[in-house]
Amino acid sequence: MITRLAVSGYRSLRDLRLSLGRLNVVTGANGSGKSSLYRALRLLADVAQGRVVQSLAEEGGIQSTLWAGPESFSRGMKSGEVPVQGTVRRNPVALKLGFAGDDYGYAIDLGLGPSASLFALDPDIKAEAMWTGEWLGRSNVFAERRGPGVRIRDGDGAWRQASTTLAWFDSMMTHCADPRDGLDLLLMRDRMRNWRFYDHLRTDRDAPARRQQVGTYTPVLASDGADLASAIITVRQTGDREGLAAAIDDAFPGATVDIDSRDGWFELEMRQHGLLRPLRTAELSDGTLRYLLLVAALMSPRPPELMVLNEPETSLHPDLLGPLARLIALAAERSQVVVVSHAAALVSALEDAGARRIGLEKSFGETTAGDDDPPKWEWPKR
Template structure:
């Protein structure tokens, strides 16, 4: 489980350090930084996939994702004595992301390239990376380090061994130095990060794949777009918990049940609702009902991830469905760490009533995202 999440220099997240639990709910007003927090976690996951630099490019490049305010905000500015003004920069331009748990921690520092003749001169580059044991980086517990093109790994004897000297500035050591012989810990951590799952903005419009029959194969992990919904639900029924699935549907839609039909290998969801003479096909379901089925398939996965992040799961849902959704999320959090980013205060209140839930409320001060009532979490960034 991730115990600490650290983000510095990303959009409004000038310097944020969060303590996480098994179930975490992130709330705040519009513009407080919830979406930035969600995207920052996704960027961390992209490191393990080897896509961190292209992902930043899709967001408009490093210059558009960096913290746009001054490097530091003086106390006199916060007290309203002086206005916000630009100051001379003391540290290099940097976007830093990291996390740590009971066993491993990881951090990456991304900066500006050295000007040269390449046409890719505007691409951000990876300056440093570090992997360590325990929750806080220190000189004695670091076992993998990258500076520029050079990456080193500490061997079993405690001595450093050179892993690479020609690492490209757009490549992470997590993808290029993870070796079962020399970098087994890197390999373990990389696979954990690749297992993180993100669900947001399921399509429920008329042309959504979830509304149409799809070829069905065993699907222990539903796709991010929910196109394999029927196969995912049938997989839960066969190798997951059919009882939990039935109870979840009945909790949200009393007296209702779902079935999966198969025609020449094409699977489709049909739902029998209380009072109707025939079941409704997925194409006939309301947006909110279909979205709830998608969330059910995601949260009851028979192959739960180490981390699942839900962004605005309440979209299109009737208020009456928020309490059942909170109970479904609580059930899933017993086997996977969950972060919920939500605008719906009733959903946040339902989750906050659980003893295992950690509430994280964001607010904006002078353009910077601040965590309300947040204790400063110990953290060290790797030096360039």
């Protein structure tokens, strides 16, 4: 489980450090930085996929994603005695991402590339580190990268040079993970690749979930929900069949779902009390379809270590927020869950279920976590 999350220099997250629990709900006013925090988590996952540079490019390049304010705020700036203005920089421009748990921690430092390069909008990976425990220290680091050089500590505590020519766009997480000499890196990479994000479960009239799909064993719902029918029948056959029925009945009393299978093509049907025939997915309301998609995602027979939901309340009637909170709390028994939401009713229900509330605020353009004391954190040196 991730117990500490740190982001520095990314959009409004100038220097944000958070403590996380098993179930977390991130909330705050519009523009407080909720989406930036969600994107930062996705960027961390993209490191393990080998596409963090491409992901930043899709956001407009590293220069458009960097913190746009001064490196630090003086007392006079905060009191209003002097205007907010740039100061002499003490540290290089950087976008830093990191997390840690009781077992391992990882951090990456991304900086500006050569201005004369045709790829000037791409970031350079300047430094990386992986260590044991919740914060980086001299004695607990066992893999580190500075520029093109990577070294890994062996079982006897001796350092081995793993690379001297690692490209600026390649992470040691993907290019130095080896089952013999880089096993811990390999295991961490696979764990991060297992993280799951849901922020684009489509429910519009042309949504993939509203169409028939070829049926196949589906323990993990697709990010757009295209394989909903297959995911539901997989939960029913290999997962928590009774829990699935209870989650649907909790939201829609007396309702049941079934799968119409013809020549290997699946389509979900929903039977509701009082109706003479089942409703197909093309006939369901956006809110009903979204809830069923969330059921399929949260009841996965192959739960991830970390699941992140971005504004899952979209399109849902207020009456469905209570059942959704109970569904999320149930999923948190098998996975660490982070929910980003501005729905007060959902936030309150999750807090009642034991969620750690992370209230984001913005001051002078910078996102802060309210009155929460930031946990201890150290970044790797370039």
